[in-house]
Amino acid sequence: MRDVYVRGVAMVPFGRIADRPLDDLAQEAARLAISDAGIAARRIDAIFSGHVFAGRVAGQRIVRDLGLDGRFAVNVENACASGATALHLAVAGVRSGASDLALVLGFEKLSVFGRGVVPPDHNDLEGMLGRTNPATYALMTKRHMAEYGTTLEQLAAVCVKARRNGAANPRAQFRSTVTAAEVLAAPLVADPLTRLMCCPTGDGAAAVVVGAEPGPAPIRVRASVVRGGERRGARDRLVNHPVTETVARLAYAEAGLGPTDIDVAEVHDAFAIAEIVHLEDLGFVPRGEAAAFVERGGTAIGGAMPVNPSGGLLSKGHPYGATGLAQVFELVEQLRGTAGARQVAGARVALAQCEGGIVYGLDAGVCAIHILAA
Amino acid sequence: MTGTAPISLREGLFVWPAGAAMPTALRAARCGSCATVSFPYVPACPACDAAGPVAEIGLSSEGRVFEMTTVRSPAPGFVAPYDVGYVDLPDGVRVFAQLDAAGASRASAGDRVRIAFRPFASEDGRTVIGYAFAPVPKP
Numbered sequence: 196m197r198d199v200y201v202r203g204v205a206m207v208p209f210g211r212i213a214d215r216p217l218d219d220l221a222q223e224a225a226r227l228a229i230s231d232a233g234i235a236a237r238r239i240d241a242i243f244s245g246h247v248f249a250g251r252v253a254g255q256r257i258v259r260d261l262g263l264d265g266r267f268a269v270n271v272e273n274a275c276a277s278g279a280t281a282l283h284l285a286v287a288g289v290r291s292g293a294s295d296l297a298l299v300l301g302f303e304k305l306s307v308f309g310r311g312v313v314p315p316d317h318n319d320l321e322g323m324l325g326r327t328n329p330a331t332y333a334l335m336t337k338r339h340m341a342e343y344g345t346t347l348e349q350l351a352a353v354c355v356k357a358r359r360n361g362a363a364n365p366r367a368q369f370r371s372t373v374t375a376a377e378v379l380a381a382p383l384v385a386d387p388l389t390r391l392m393c394c395p396t397g398d399g400a401a402a403v404v405v406g407a408e409p410g411p412a413p414i415r416v417r418a419s420v421v422r423g424g425e426r427r428g429a430r431d432r433l434v435n436h437p438v439t440e441t442v443a444r445l446a447y448a449e450a451g452l453g454p455t456d457i458d459v460a461e462v463h464d465a466f467a468i469a470e471i472v473h474l475e476d477l478g479f480v481p482r483g484e485a486a487a488f489v490e491r492g493g494t495a496i497g498g499a500m501p502v503n504p505s506g507g508l509l510s511k512g513h514p515y516g517a518t519g520l521a522q523v524f525e526l527v528e529q530l531r532g533t534a535g536a537r538q539v540a541g542a543r544v545a546l547a548q549c550e551g552g553i554v555y556g557l558d559a560g561v562c563a564i565h566i567l568a569a
Numbered sequence: 570m571t572g573t574a575p576i577s578l579r580e581g582l583f584v585w586p587a588g589a590a591m592p593t594a595l596r597a598a599r600c601g602s603c604a605t606v607s608f609p610y611v612p613a614c615p616a617c618d619a620a621g622p623v624a625e626i627g628l629s630s631e632g633r634v635f636e637m638t639t640v641r642s643p644a645p646g647f648v649a650p651y652d653v654g655y656v657d658l659p660d661g662v663r664v665f666a667q668l669d670a671a672g673a674s675r676a677s678a679g680d681r682v683r684i685a686f687r688p689f690a691s692e693d694g695r696t697v698i699g700y701a702f703a704p705v706p707k708p
Contacts, residue, residue, distance in 0.1 A: 314645045320609065321665045323578055324689075324699060325640065325647045333638035334654065337678070386639040426615070429663040433636060433655075555665060 199289045201414040201567060202296070202404040203232025206524040208366040209399035209512035211306045217249055220400040221257045221302035224517075228402035232410070234296065239404070241267040241294035245281035245301040246516030247274060254300060267294065275465065276551030277301065278401065279421070279519025279563035285405050286419040286565075295407050301521070302400035303514035313396065321555045329393050331553050332466035333385035338433040339468060340387075343483035347387055351378040352490045353467040354391050354509055360496065361506025363536040366521075368397050368512030392467040394508035401520035403527075414530050417450035417544070418566035424557035431558075438562040439476035439548065446546070446564040447478075454478035457566075458542040459529050460500070461522035463550045464507040470494070473548055474502065496539055504529065504537040515551075519563060522547040530569040544568045575696040578689055582609055583698075584627040591686045592698065594627025597662060606660045630684045631705060632658040634676045637668055646690060656682055656702050667701040674704045681705040 205227030207220045221244075229236050242263060244254025254270050267288075273280040278301025285297035305313060315322020321331075339345045355375055361367035373391060381389035405416065422445070425437045447453055454477060462477065464470035474485035479500045480493070488494065494502035505511050505525035508518060526545035528534040545567045552560020577583050583592030598607045600614035601622040607615055614623055637654030640647075652668035652675060668676045669685065676682050682702035689699030 312642065312645060320579060320582075322644065324665060325644045325651060325653055325667050326665060327640055327642065327644050329642065330638050330640050330653050334636045337636050337638065341678075382641065383639075384642045386641070390642075427663075429657055429661050431663075 196290045197292065197407055199286045199405050199407065199416040200409045201416065201523070201527055202234065202406045202410050203228040203230070204403050204524045204527045205231055206366050206401040206521050207399055209368040209397050209514055209517070209521070212398040213306065217302055217304040217398070218257050220398065221300055222261060224302065224400035224402040225258060225261055225298060225300055228404050229298065232404040234404070236262055238296050239263055239266060239298045241285065241288055241297040243269055243271055243281035243285045243297060243299045245271045245277035245279070245299070245519065246303055247272055247277055248307070249302060249304070249516065257300065257302070263298065273421070273561045273563070274552030275463070275513065275515045276421070276519055276549040276561045276563045277516045279522070279547065279549040279565065280561065282403055282405070282519060282523065282565065283419045283421045283563060286416050289405055289407050297405050299403045299405065299520060300400070301402070301517040301519060303516040304398040305396040305514055306398050308396065319555070321553070327385060328553060329385040329388050329466065332468055333388045335433050335472065336388060336468040339472065342432065342434050343486070345471065345486040347379060348375060349471070349486035349490045350392055350467040351375040353464065353470045354378045356489065356495055357464065357503060357507045357509035360504050360537060361510025364506050364511060367506045367510050368395055369506070369510045388466060388468070394465045394513040397512040397514055399512060399514040399517045399521070401517045401524050403520050403523050412531065412569070414527055415568050416565065417452065417568045418446035418564065420446045420449060421561060421563045423561050424554060424559040426556060427558050435472050435476050435482070436550065436558045436562065438558050439473060439550065442562040442564045443477045443548070446566055450566045452544065452566065456544050457546045458501070458544050459504060459526065459539040460502050460546040460548065461505060461507070461525055462502055462548045464503055464509050465513060467509065470502065470507065477546070477548060496537060501539045504534065504539055519547065519549040522549060523565065523567070526567055530567060573695060575688070575698045576692070578697055578699040579609070583686070594630065595664065595684070595700065597626050597628050597660065598623045599626045606662050608662045608664060626660070628660050628662060629658045631681060632656045632702070634668065634678050634680050634682055635663060636678050637676060652676065669701045669703040671703040671706065676702065676704045
């Protein structure tokens with residue numbers, strides 16, 4: 196197995212983008228990533244496209260006019276981890292020698308569902324019974340509060356930090372800060388989560404080029420791991436996601452690293468409680484202590500463990516297929532030292548963690564983790 | 570008349586005797602080898618590789634709320650606010666359900682609740698029957 200390097204990244208700003216078709220956004224991300232890689236597009240020999248709702252063979256439709264027809268091509272769906280999973284498959288392809296230079300696209304236009312909720316599919320029993328994504332995380336929030344004393348003020352601190360970082364991110368959907376009081380006073384979505392404790396729905400695209408040659412200023416993929424969610428028994432305490440613990444353990448082992456080696460991380464903060472739980476599942480903070488750690492500034496850009504310098508899903512947005520690759524975009528900027536006002540000083544090793552989907556009886560649909568190093 | 574009879578939220582979800590107006594229980598599987606109970610029913614045990622028989626059982630009608638939340642931004646087709654949560658049944662199964670009020674009483678974590686089968690939606694003019702739990706009156 197040979198090493199894999201990130202050669203180029205791009206991200207189209209996230210938001211509710213009424214005036215541009217999805218394909219436009221995805222094509223722009225593809226062109227920018229190829230340009231960032233400094234390679235001729237014709238050298239791309241494989242295309243992995245992550246999305247949930249963009250339609251059949253969407254990737255091939257999107258790259259048709261980019262001179263990228265006729266390559267290995269596949270579309271990848273793993274709910275909110277579609278983009279990260281597409282990246283994993285691209286990395287696996289380059290590692291094995293099946294591909295030398297792969298383009299990974301992630302794109303989504305959730306605004307097609309209007310202002311409302313993305314509807315559950317009919318195979319989702321809980322969805323047919325009235326479950327919503329915020330409700331699922333509200334249940335975990337209440338258990339985390341009951342078991343560890345996590346408070347609403349600590350949840351609000353996650354959001355305040357996310358929005359502060361997002362305000363410094365020109366590609367974030369939300370570019371304004373919020374106060375803890377505003378977070379707590381926002382309308383309830385599923386008790387005790389308020390609207391500002393939930394990521395927004397929106398549109399966007401991102402792209403990554405990976406290859407076997409290091410290129411200038413190499414960024415190496417130290418780990419790339421994807422696992423489906425794990426069964427939850429009736430004795431589960433509903434305070435964490437075991438699949439994230441599992442994938443983290445595998446990723447650290449693959450990289451030959453541990454949580455203390457990570458300088459900066461992008462994690463799947465679809466809801467405020469999720470950042471707290473993922474901090475614990477990733478081993479950055481002992482179980483039950485992440486809420487207090489966030490509250491005292493531990494995850495700020497200048498903190499002991501900077502998390503979501505991009506603003507995270509809460510601030511940057513969450514167009515499903517694009518999210519995992521947008522995390523990589525931010526981390527590559529961090530490792531290159533080009534993150535500007537969001538720069539984590541001396542970032543050399545970065546971790547991206549993404550989850551996807553909710554399935555009755557599992558802790559999550561999937562978890563995907565990448566570790567990158569300059 | 571069968572063309573207008575109510576239908577289940579999902580095929581095979583319930584124990585619903587022929588001719589009965591409503592289901593009588595949630596339909597689950599109990600493994601003949603390791604006794605693991607699985608809901609919804611599955612023909613093979615997910616916990617062990619035993620080829621042995623899986624018995625079809627009806628789950629208990631009463632359990633305890635493990636945790637609940639009030640949904641304020643509803644799922645499509647539902648009217649908020651409504652409560653949902655996980656109910657732990659003595660069969661060793663945790664089920665997701667809507668939590669209905671019983672009079673003025675709403676269930677909180679730890680409360681005993683009892684199952685009720687009731688209309689959830691309409692599909693092609695037929696009533697779709699689902700299930701919910703409501704507080705058991707305290708003595």
